[in-house]
Amino acid sequence: MKPYSFSNGLGVSFFLILTSNVLAAPVAMQDVVTHEQLVLVRSKSDNLDPMKLLAETQGADPSVVNRPKSLLDQSDIICFGNFATLVPKRAILQIPKNLAGRIQIKPGVTIQSWSDFFAANRGWITTVEVSRTQAEGNAPIAEETATRISKSSNLIVATYLGGPISVLPIKVAVDKNSKISKP
Amino acid sequence: MKTIFFRLITLGVVGCSCISAQTYTNYIRQTQMPAGVTWDASDTVAASGTQLSALIINPGGARFDLWTLKSEPLTEYLLASSYVGTYIPISQIVIDTEDTYGKDLTASGSLPVNIPAKLRRTRADRPFTVYVTVGGMLSGATDPEASKSVKFLRHVQSYGTGVGVGLDRTQATLKSQSSITVNGLKTLTYSVTSIPGSNLSKLRGEERFSVYSLADYQAPESQLASEFIQVWPVADATISGITQNQEIRYAMPTLTLYYNDVYPDSRTYAQVYQGEQVLGTVGTVVTGSSLIWDAAEPKNDVLTLSDWDRFFTRDGRWTMEVVTETPFGSTRLAWVTFSLNRSIEVNGTSLTTIE
Numbered sequence: 293m294k295p296y297s298f299s300n301g302l303g304v305s306f307f308l309i310l311t312s313n314v315l316a317a318p319v320a321m322q323d324v325v326t327h328e329q330l331v332l333v334r335s336k337s338d339n340l341d342p343m344k345l346l347a348e349t350q351g352a353d354p355s356v357v358n359r360p361k362s363l364l365d366q367s368d369i370i371c372f373g374n375f376a377t378l379v380p381k382r383a384i385l386q387i388p389k390n391l392a393g394r395i396q397i398k399p400g401v402t403i404q405s406w407s408d409f410f411a412a413n414r415g416w417i418t419t420v421e422v423s424r425t426q427a428e429g430n431a432p433i434a435e436e437t438a439t440r441i442s443k444s445s446n447l448i449v450a451t452y453l454g455g456p457i458s459v460l461p462i463k464v465a466v467d468k469n470s471k472i473s474k475p
Numbered sequence: 476m477k478t479i480f481f482r483l484i485t486l487g488v489v490g491c492s493c494i495s496a497q498t499y500t501n502y503i504r505q506t507q508m509p510a511g512v513t514w515d516a517s518d519t520v521a522a523s524g525t526q527l528s529a530l531i532i533n534p535g536g537a538r539f540d541l542w543t544l545k546s547e548p549l550t551e552y553l554l555a556s557s558y559v560g561t562y563i564p565i566s567q568i569v570i571d572t573e574d575t576y577g578k579d580l581t582a583s584g585s586l587p588v589n590i591p592a593k594l595r596r597t598r599a600d601r602p603f604t605v606y607v608t609v610g611g612m613l614s615g616a617t618d619p620e621a622s623k624s625v626k627f628l629r630h631v632q633s634y635g636t637g638v639g640v641g642l643d644r645t646q647a648t649l650k651s652q653s654s655i656t657v658n659g660l661k662t663l664t665y666s667v668t669s670i671p672g673s674n675l676s677k678l679r680g681e682e683r684f685s686v687y688s689l690a691d692y693q694a695p696e697s698q699l700a701s702e703f704i705q706v707w708p709v710a711d712a713t714i715s716g717i718t719q720n721q722e723i724r725y726a727m728p729t730l731t732l733y734y735n736d737v738y739p740d741s742r743t744y745a746q747v748y749q750g751e752q753v754l755g756t757v758g759t760v761v762t763g764s765s766l767i768w769d770a771a772e773p774k775n776d777v778l779t780l781s782d783w784d785r786f787f788t789r790d791g792r793w794t795m796e797v798v799t800e801t802p803f804g805s806t807r808l809a810w811v812t813f814s815l816n817r818s819i820e821v822n823g824t825s826l827t828t829i830e
Contacts (some may be wrong), residue, residue, distance in 0.1 A: 321755045322807040323796070325600045325709055330675035333600070333667050342663035346653035349626055353649045354687045363502060363542045363551045366513065378502065378544070381512035402546045403500040407518045424531060427512045438629035453529050455515040 298322040368448070369397045370409065370417070376401040377409035379449055379456035385420060386441050394447070406456055410449075418446040422459055427452060429460035502542045506533035508694040523591045535693035536560025550641075558688055558697030562613065562622040564658075566686035566700040569606040572597035574669050574802040576740055586660075589702075594771075596705040597668075598738060599678040601803050603704060605663040607686065612658045612802050623689040624697065628652045628687065631670045638772040639705065647683060655686070664755040665670040668706045676709040677736070679773070708736040710743065712808035722814045723794070729781040732797060734766055734772040734808075743768070743799040743808070752794040752810045761784055761795075790815050 367378040371392050387395055410417055422439060425431040427450070433441075441448050450459045500510045501520035505528060514530050516539065541555040559565070569587050571578070577593035586606055589595055595822070597603050613622040632647035650669055670680040683703035690696045698808070715732040717723075737743045744765040748758030761783060768774050787793060796810040 310828070320822055321807060323754060324711060324806050324808050325676055327674045327676050330667060334669065334675060337666040338669070340666075341651070342651050342661075342665075343629060343651045343653050346627065346661075347654060349654045349695075351626075351652070353626065353652075354626065355630065355647070355649075355685060355698070355701075356645050358687075358695045359698060360506075360538065360540045360556055361554060363504070363540070363553070364549070366504075380504070380515065384815060397549060400547060403544045403549070405500055405502075405518065405520070406476070406515055414506070424512075427514075428507070428510050452514055454518065457514040457530075458512055460510065460512060 303352050303368050359409045368395055369402055370394060370449075371396060371411075372413055372416075374401055375409055375412070377404050377406050379406060380458040382398040382448050382458035382460065384447065385450050385459065386444065386446075388447065390445075391416060407414050407454070416446050417449060418444055419449050419451045419454075422452060422457065424452065427457050428433050428461050429463045432462050433459075486747075498547075499545055501787075502544065504540045504542065505530055506540070506746075507533050508537060508539045508558075508697075509692075510535070512525045514526075516652045527544070532559065534561050534564055536697075538694075538697055548769075550816045555701070556698045558691065558694065558699055560621075560688070562619055563688050563697075564612040564622065564625050564699065566609050566625060567606075567608045568581060568684050568686065568700045568702040570595050570603060570684065570702050570704045571606070572704060573601055573742065574598075576802070586749070594703075594705050595708060596739065596801055598709060598801070599668055599670075599706055600709050601674055602666050603682070605665070606712075607655070607660070607661045607663065607682050607684070609655050609661075609686065610658050612656070617690055621689040621693075624656045624689055625654055626687040626689065626696065627655050628683075628808050629669075630683040630685070630703075631680065632670070632683070633672055633678065634671050635679075638679070639681065642681075647681075670706055677712075678706055679708050679736075681705050688745055705740060710734065710736045710738060710741070710773070710799050710806070710808055712743070712799075714745070714795060714797060714809050717795070717811055717813055719811055720813060723818060726818055727784045727787065729779060730783075730795075732764060732778045732780065734774075734776045734778070734799075736775065737766060737768050737799060738801040738803075739768065739770050739772060739776045740767050741799050742766070743797065745780070745795055745797050747793055747795045749789070749791060749793055750794070751792060752812050754807060756796075758796065761786055764797075787815055790817055 366381055368381055368384050369378055376397055384414055389399055420437060422433065423431065449456055451457060482574050496597060502515065503517040503520055504513055505516035518530055535558055538556060538558045540553060543552050543554055569589060571587040572595055574596055577590050577595045579588040579590050582588035607627060609625055629650040630647040646759040648671065668678060668682055670678045672678045681703045683701060685701035686699045687696045688699055714730060715733065716728050732745055734743050742765065745761045747761060748756050748757035764778055764782055766776050792811045792812060793815055794810055797808045799806050799808055
């Protein structure tokens with residue numbers, strides 16, 4: 293038995309004791325196994341299912357109900373020439389009318405990473421670096437930047453450290469003292 | 476707010492055997508919980524490697540999804556997904572089989588290490604072992620429920636008659652789900668797969684094991700770790716053109732060898748030896764009967780043997796066997812024993828000629 297350790301990346305290590313590998317070594321020549329023989333083996337295996345030693349739980353299958361949404365559904369596609377790339381929805385802050393036709397996939401294009409696509413299309417794409425709090429909608433984009441965006445004729449993509457990031461609508465602080473006036 | 480940097484492991488860009496670096500583009504998306512901000516956490520995602528996430532994770536945690544996109548036709552594959560949070564346990568799953576394909580044989584330590592870009596595999600009649608490690612679990616009375624327990628799931632899914640390309644994994648059968656409430660390693664050994672099918676020797680599909688967090692106000696039940704293995708059918712063979720106990724008087728007949736579902740790493744051949752069949756006998760391999768198969772999925776093949784009398788040095792009883800050698804050992808798939816009598820007896824009186 294040998295100790296084994298691993299780290300969770302947060303500086304915490306866990307030390308465990310392992311048994312030796314439990315798989316048996318391959319055996320000498322055998323005749324091919326039949327379905328009937330495997331029925332017996334599976335029957336025993338089901339009875340000895342090691343998961344039965346753990347507490348059984350119920351509930352919907354999380355791998356189905358909580359499966360991450362489709363990458364394509366949660367992305368906008370920017371396309372030009374024979375290439376296209378994906379950015380998270382809400383990462384595109386401005387689409388000039390003359391560039392609206394480039395926010396859709398065209399048949400036969402090759403998908404590129406954002407960095408490769410952006411490097412080749414800097415002439416009509418401009419990035420705006422945002423902070424995490426701005427992306428979360430907890431802080432507004434600076435007025436100067438917002439003005440620059442509105443005056444730009446380029447497609448504007450929000451980025452965080454160079455990577456496209458979705459920018460949520462600015463959260464409006466709720467004044468608990470305010471009264472809702474009745475019509 | 477606490478700054479957390481953690482190591483993001485690119486779990487490999489091979490969700491199925493058809494993916495190559497030239498035609499696929501990889502994306503890593505980081506989704507902050509519960510706000511839902513999504514960030515392209517990657518510049519260019521290599522086929523394997525590690526990198527640190529630079530986006531601070533909120534107390535609610537973040538989910539990391541590794542995708543690959545095929546350009547033509549535009550198709551997406553979710554290769555891996557992992558949720559991390561400040562108080563969410565962490566987990567690791569390793570599946571080991573007798574076939575070392577995809578296993579890092581240079582790794583040291585007691586737990587097996589698998590190569591991210593390769594799929595581990597086994598055969599429908601062979602055992603496999605699942606190592607599940609959970610760490611960082613809390614046990615205090617005031618600790619959140621999601622910090623004190625995780626869900627452990629086992630899914631099985633048949634490929635039918637295919638090889639799993641384009642498989643819709645939401646259609647997998649949830650075989651069982653259990654709760655793990657203590658830190659440490661659990662070793663689960665299964666004698667054979669539980670993939671459904673009418674002929675258990677011909678099953679082809681996959682077994683998937685996953686660990687999920689519990690739902691709380693920050694995030695729904697989210698995947699912490701998940702691994703799967705492919706299961707391929709047991710091969711079979713037919714020797715056609717000769718029957719059991721047939722007496723062969725002249726030339727050996729032309730034979731047809733049907734090899735079905737030979738394992739992805741195998742050598743299949745016919746051998747002959749004198750005498751009745753005895754399992755384990757080493758005979759002479761018949762030239763033209765060998766099939767060496769090194770690929771990602773099983774194979775069917777048909778071989779024809781003709782003009783092969785030279786393998787029989789004398790008359791008598793002979794046995795022909797089809798044998799397949801795999802990482803699981805040697806298996807006799809078919810055999811036939813027959814009698815060979817090529818002597819010509821001339822009956823009648825002697826004749827002489829007078830010039």
